[in-house]
Amino acid sequence: MSKVTERTQTEGGRETLVSVENLKKYYGGEGMFADPPVKAVDDVSFEIRRGETFGLVGESGSGKSTLGRTLVQLERATEGRVLFDGRDVTTLSGDELKQWRRNAQMVFQDPESSLNDRMTIGEIIMEPLSAHGWKTKQDRRERALELLSEVGLQEEHYYRYPHQFSGGQRQRIGIARALALEPEFVVLDEPVSALDVSVQAKIITLLEDLQAEFDLTYLFIAHDLSVIRHICDRVAVMYLGKIMELGETGELFESPANPYTQSLLSAIPRPDPTADRQRITLPGTPPSPRDPPVGCQFSTRCPAKIYPEEYDDLSDDVWDAIERFREVVRERSRQELGLVDQARLRLGLFSKYDDIDEAVADLFGGLDAPEAVTDAIESAREQVKAGNPDAAREALFDEFNGICDRERPVLQGVSDSGQQSYCHRHAPEYEPPETVLQRRSDDE
Numbered sequence: 402m403s404k405v406t407e408r409t410q411t412e413g414g415r416e417t418l419v420s421v422e423n424l425k426k427y428y429g430g431e432g433m434f435a436d437p438p439v440k441a442v443d444d445v446s447f448e449i450r451r452g453e454t455f456g457l458v459g460e461s462g463s464g465k466s467t468l469g470r471t472l473v474q475l476e477r478a479t480e481g482r483v484l485f486d487g488r489d490v491t492t493l494s495g496d497e498l499k500q501w502r503r504n505a506q507m508v509f510q511d512p513e514s515s516l517n518d519r520m521t522i523g524e525i526i527m528e529p530l531s532a533h534g535w536k537t538k539q540d541r542r543e544r545a546l547e548l549l550s551e552v553g554l555q556e557e558h559y560y561r562y563p564h565q566f567s568g569g570q571r572q573r574i575g576i577a578r579a580l581a582l583e584p585e586f587v588v589l590d591e592p593v594s595a596l597d598v599s600v601q602a603k604i605i606t607l608l609e610d611l612q613a614e615f616d617l618t619y620l621f622i623a624h625d626l627s628v629i630r631h632i633c634d635r636v637a638v639m640y641l642g643k644i645m646e647l648g649e650t651g652e653l654f655e656s657p658a659n660p661y662t663q664s665l666l667s668a669i670p671r672p673d674p675t676a677d678r679q680r681i682t683l684p685g686t687p688p689s690p691r692d693p694p695v696g697c698q699f700s701t702r703c704p705a706k707i708y709p710e711e712y713d714d715l716s717d718d719v720w721d722a723i724e725r726f727r728e729v730v731r732e733r734s735r736q737e738l739g740l741v742d743q744a745r746l747r748l749g750l751f752s753k754y755d756d757i758d759e760a761v762a763d764l765f766g767g768l769d770a771p772e773a774v775t776d777a778i779e780s781a782r783e784q785v786k787a788g789n790p791d792a793a794r795e796a797l798f799d800e801f802n803g804i805c806d807r808e809r810p811v812l813q814g815v816s817d818s819g820q821q822s823y824c825h826r827h828a829p830e831y832e833p834p835e836t837v838l839q840r841r842s843d844d845e
């Protein structure tokens with residue numbers, strides 16, 4: 402295999418180091434009777450430029466760690482490619498993979514559990530060097546001592562054990578270990594989340610210094626937006642395995658284009674409280690990654706969702722009730738019935754779905770919904786009670802399916818500087834997300 406097969410140049414002249422193309426990572430789902438797979442990363446494409454810090458932000462479970470692990474080949478991709486300096490590394494195995502791994506390392510969140518307590522600090526830092534047969538034992542020892550000093554620890558720490566160190570010091574050891582083989586690319590998976598705020602700042606400064614000294618490229622994973630804003634050049638926002646938006650950090654924080662990013666950022670207190678940004682509280686919970694929406698991943702909770710034309714003038718309250726009802730029905734359709742419940746269902750003795758009456762009363766009681774809506778809800782309620790939640794789910798989908806439910810959007814350019822967002826509302830025939838969000842929040 403040629404070492405460099407494709408080399409890409411990004412806008413602005415900075416070279417691409419990592420190019421991710423239609424990457425998927427699914428867990429499970431093999432075998433005839435298996436549950437559907439967990440779609441932890443579901444078709445993402447983006448590039449990381451040499452020397453930059455690229456941030457990955459999103460709620461817990463959105464797929465950030467899985468994406469990070471798949472980039473450094475700690476996980477095998479289910480589909481798609483990861484080009485490192487132009488070379489597809491998803492196809493490497495054996496010695497080739499081992500050799501390549503020197504280039505890409507990972508620092509983990511929890512310095513408590515990521516270091517082996519039975520090894521000395523010296524052994525921990527030298528372990529990757531020994532595994533790669535790096536030079537002589539004496540050279541490895543000298544390298545470990547050098548790394549200790551690079552990360553702000555002392556030579557005498559070499560013979561100590563991890564439990565003798567604080568969280569911040571342990572994270573320094575984790576960083577020294579990750580840098581031992583002089584990688585070009587480091588995935589930092591929530592590297593400061595487990596640390597006290599005062600220690601966080603010191604570790605971040607250390608990471609910035611090391612990046613400048615060794616020309617490192619970082620993928621920085623965090624759920625803390627202020628940390629991301631401080632350290633990252635560009636940032637991608639993930640939701641349910643998908644990148645919803647990406648762009649230059651300053652621009653993305655100042656003018657988020659995607660409804661999900663807008664919701665996420667609306668929760669951060671702003672220096673100027675009179676500034677025009679309403680706090681958006683998202684309804685419901687994220688769907689299961691085993692059963693993500695067919696259309697846009699965010700469609701079940703999106704405050705700027707496009708309603709189907711025939712229901713365009715429904716009030717937001719009624720829409721919200723419909724969405725929440727669909728969520729309840731979806732949950733029921735995912736519920737596995739045991740053999741006893743299946744038998745009771747056949748005998749007409751099954752009552753586990755009866756709480757659907759309560760859900761309809763809670764959600765629609767007091768709302769003035771048009772007849773077409775109440776008919777559809779009533780019919781779905783009956784289907785669920787008759788033990789057919791799948792059919793109810795389908796019928797609700799057919800009745801209330803707008804483009805956001807039906808079709809996946811594409812990540813498209815929304816600014817001259819390369820900001821991209823994944824939302825149907827960026828098409829010219831629709832109102833842009835911010836206009837809709839403003840109007841819908843004014844109506845509340």
Ligand SMILES: Nc1ncnc2c1ncn2[C@@H]1O[C@H](COP(=O)(O)OP(=O)(O)OP(=O)(O)O)[C@@H](O)[C@H]1O
Nearest residue numbers: 428439441459460461462463464465466467468690
């Ligand atoms: N080895 C695995 N087997 C099965 N499912 C997994 C595995 N690893 C992760 N998942 C699932 O994949 C989804 C994404 O998980 P992941 O840890 O990547 O998210 P995350 O955004 O990093 O969350 P967190 O911030 O909580 O670590 C979750 O639903 C998780 O339960």
